[in-house]
Amino acid sequence: MREQWGSQTGFILAAIGSAVGLGNIWRFAYVAGENGGGAFLLVYLVIVLTLGLPLVVAEIAIGKRSRVDGVTAFERLAPASPWRRVGWLGVAGSALILAYYSVIAGWALRYFSAAASGTLWDRPPGGFAASFRAFIAHPLEPLGWHLGMMAISMAIVVAGVARGIERSCLWLMPMLAFIVLLLAGFALTLPGSSGGVAFLFMPQWSAVFDPRVVLAAMGQAFFSIGLGMAVYITYGGYMKPEQRIVGSAAVIVAGDTCFAIVAGLAIFPAVFAMGGNPAAGAELAFITLPDIFLAMPGGKMLANAFFLLLSAAALTSMISLLEVPVAALMQRAGLRRRTAVLAVGGAALLGGVAPALGYGPLAWLNVTGAPLLEEVDHVVSNLVLPLAGLGLALFFGWVLPAGTARDLAGMRGLAWALLLWAIRWLAPVFIIGLMLFRLLAG
Ligand code: PHE
Helix, strand or coil: CCCCCCCHHHHHHHHHHHHCCHHHHHHHHHHHHHCCCHHHHHHHHHHHHHHHHHHHHHHHHHHHHHCCCCCHHHHHHCCCCHHHHHHHHHHHHHHHHHHHHHHHHHHHHHHHHHHHHCHHHCCCCCHHHHHHHHHHHCCCHHHHHHHHHHHHHHHHHHCCHHHHHHHHHHHHHHHHHHHHHHHHHHHHCCCCCHHHHHHHHCCCHHHHCCHHHHHHHHHHHHHHHCCCCCHHHHHHCCCCCCCCHHHHHHHHHHHHHHHHHHHHHHHHHHHHHCCCCCCCHHHHHHHHHHHHHHHCCCHHHHHHHHHHHHHHHHHHHHHHHHHHHHHHHHHHHCCCHHHHHHHHHHHHHHHCHHHHHCCCCCCCCCCCCCCHHHHHHHHHHHHHHHHHHHHHHHHHHHHCCHHHHHHHHCCCHHHHHHHHHHHHHHHHHHHHHHHHHHHHHC
16 A cells, blocks of 8 residues: 555645755845845746646646656656656656755754854854855765765655654644744844845846846746655655645645745845845855854854754755655665665765765866856756756646646636646746747856
């Protein structure tokens, strides 16, 4: 008998756990910061609503009915079509993301451990920038923390869907919600914090129509929701028949978006209150924030909470990224869960070595001169995820007969007409258009 979620809440929290991760805290803050704050947020919200939500419905619908892994699901629904292979993109993509995501998650865990033990505050002469650069360039340390995060994820996924994944998310997710609300509440009371709120919510209208901002918003939306990586197919495959698709998708997408906004309300007001630079880029969480924490009353306690939040959010996403290829291996190669976890976790561990060392010993190993990890993240967010989303949209909208797709989603009337239109036309035109722009504009 195939594994199942113990409860609807368990499924929802596990899915939100997958969606809420480094993307909502570390990535959202710096991409929003670099792309004009409010303008970015506005475009982001429109994309989440018009593309994100419909595609999550499509993924859950595919998974719930076929009750198999992300590769087999497509094959079962369209055995004769060449499009049946589209699932490979998602499953391979998950394994790829897992490998480098774990490296950044390891940085977060290292910062949590250093904040909790107090060593983070022994500032070297060059400040937090120097200590962060020294840490990520170290030939061994980043590997150790990468191994640590991977080992914890593997231990949880080995325990199974209900006993491992669901149980850990049932207590981790409420804890995350509590911490992020606490941090935002605190940041908003700082004198000067209103600049951060304005930055996040007041759009600069010229930036709203800048294709670069739109592209960044789409990449961020796909990454943050975790679209096209077969997570919702796999997790949907463990649903009980009576669980609802559209309602679940709406809660998942809304939860992910609210979380990113509240995390933004924790970060930008603090950055503005302390005179930091909101467009500091990928270093915002590891260099700018520690400085801010150090200068703030009670900041050391808050730093513990922040890095715990970052590590735990990353963990629940890693669990889902691991489960996708594990489910595929179990189904297709007939492996036992334990063997599949060892195989995928081991491969991702090795795959993370080069990106982990790309700031130090392997700094020469890249294509454009940017560190390997950032190159891979760029390709994943702006190419692999949109392509997988496109494949999903074309499969659900065009390859499946409309009647079949409607049955899978269990929808009717206007809602279904709108959803089908978004998946058939809006998503493909939008994704292809933006990718062409990128190709031509460089
Ligand atoms: N959504 C996760 C985050 O925001 C990352 C992720 C991507 C998870 C793709 C699953 C699939 O951090």
